[in-house]
Structures are given as C-alpha cells and as structure tokens.
Amino acid sequence: MSDLFKRWQKRREEVAVEDKQQQTAAELEQIEQQLAQQKAEELEAVEEQGELEPLPDPDEIEEGGSFADFLKEGVDPLQRQKALKALWSQPQYNVTDGLSEYSLDYAAQPLLDSDVAAELTQKVFRFANEAKEALEKLDEKQRELEQSEPQLLTDSDHDENTEAGESSTPERPTDPTI
Template sequence: MANSKSGLFSRWQQRLTKVKEEEQAQQIAEQEAQEQQKQQLAQAEAESVETEDAEAQQQQELPDPESIEEGGSFADFLKEGVDPTKKKQALRALWSQPQYNITDGMAEYALDYSNQPKLTAQAAKEVAKQVFRHLDAKLEEERKQQEAEQLRLAQQQQAEGQNDPAADAEPPAIEPSDSEEQGDTRQS
C-alpha cells in the first residue's frame, strides 16, 4: 500500500506541476500579447500624429479659394482630409466664376409675367368664345332637340285633330324657349 500511495502522490504532484507550468506559459503569452498591443497602439498613434501634421500642413498650404483665377485648379480642395468648410468655400468660388455663371436665356422662370398687357373687349370676347365653344355647342344641341320634340308633339296633335272632327281649332303656337333666345343673341 505504501507503493500505491507514493504512486498516487507522485502522479498528483506531477499533474500539479504540469498545471502550474501551463498557467505560467499562458501568463507569459498574455504578457507578450499585451506588449505587442501596446507597440501597435504606439505605432498607430505615431502614424495618426504624422497624418494630422500632414493634413494641417496641407490645409495651411491651400490658397484662398477666392484668389484662384479663372480656369485655375480646385483639385487640392477636393482631396480627402480637407476641412469641409474649406471645401465648401472652394466649390462656391468655383461656381461663381464667370465661365459657369452664364444663363442660356431659355429659362421660363427668368421672364417677367407680372406686367401682362390688358385684353381689348374684342380679344376678350374672342377668348371667351373659344373657351366656351363646347358649352355653346351643347346648348345648341339641346335647343334643336327641344324644337324636334315640340314639332313631333304638334304633328301628333294635328294627326289626332284630323281623326277628331270636332277639333277644327288651330294647333297651339310654339313659343321660343329661353335657350333659343340665348342662341339667337349669340349668333348676332
């Protein structure tokens, strides 16, 4: 039994030392990873400082957009990293240059419609006639239908009067309707 205990303890001791060695190796790997991350952060900061310095130097080198002559280059203002307000000023200066500030004369909104000439009575009458021509045609058609209906009624009454010997009276007179009177005044 002594042998089995010493074997058990020795195996336990070996396992314990193995676990401690693994923990130490893991800690060493973590420390190395942290150091590597610190180096990468330091390198990234150095690069960002360099790019910021380059951008600041580039922005200081940019000329005043208003001072660029006609046909000059605005390409430096359109690069990445340029201050948006400087870029906006440059584009405003570019589009205000004379070669881009020409109207073609075909813009309908450029005309002045506020001072229109007044129509004469004859011109106004002609415009009204053209606008309401469909309405006049409709009224004329209704008038013709009414006349045809009245004529048909008169013929019917006359035919009934021939069949009836007691009705030797004259057919009733057809009076012009309001639409007929209006149609007569429009034609004159």
C-alpha cells in the same frame, strides 16, 4: 407573496437597464479610442509628408485652374466652402441654357380688353355652345311636331284607309334630327 414577486421583478428590470447602460458606455469609449487613434495616424501621415503647403486664395485662381487642393482631407471646411463658391462662380460654370421657364414672372400678366376676353371665352366654350344650340333646335322641332300632329281619323276615314291598304295609325317621321 405577490408583493415579493413584484419587488423581485422590478429589481430584475433595473439590473437589466444598468447592464445595457454599462454596455453602451463601454462601446462609446471603444469608439472614442478608435477615433483618437485614427486622428493620431492621420497627423503622423501629414507630418511624414511634410508640412502642408499654404493654399492660395480661391478668388485668385484663374479660369480653368485646379481646386483639387481644397478638396483634400484636413482642409478647413470654411476654406473649402469659399473655394467651391469661387469655382462655381467662374464663367464656364455660370452659363444659363435659355430653358428657364421657371424664371418668368407669371404674376404680372397684362389685363385683357373686353373684346379679347369675349373672343377667348367664345373659343374656349365653342363646343359647349354648339351642343346647347343643337339641343335648342331639337326642342323646337319636337314642339313643332307636337303641335302639328294629325287630327284623329273618324270611323268612315278609317274604313276607307284600311280598304286602300293604308294602316290605321299615321306615320311619324323617324329622322331624329327633326
């Protein structure tokens, strides 16, 4: 029984595909008829207006002349392209604005002298070098402080200092730059 359902389902899908194909073929035929009718109407309109005047050579049109005839319907695309090329090559449209940084050749840079390169490197890494020097100075001062720590007080010195109002721990400088 299931074999019968599979065949029935398969045939049903085939019929649906055939219907879609027939429908698209009918739509394409209708579109082709409309296009043919439009072309016939355009030809009739052209015939009613009279024959088209021959177009001049685009290269012979003077500066500021009209290229409007080349942009009308029914003009050969190659002829239109040639006319547009001639139009944009005329002097009034062929002006650069002087802002063409993109036209510079950055690949052909001159080599720097070693002195100039060293100076440039020094300028670029100035802040990094200053920070490194400041850290080195701080490390030196810290080493000096560690080496010059006061000797431990003896008990007798401790008693004398506490009676005089001094604290038992030696004071260290609090200035962070030291």
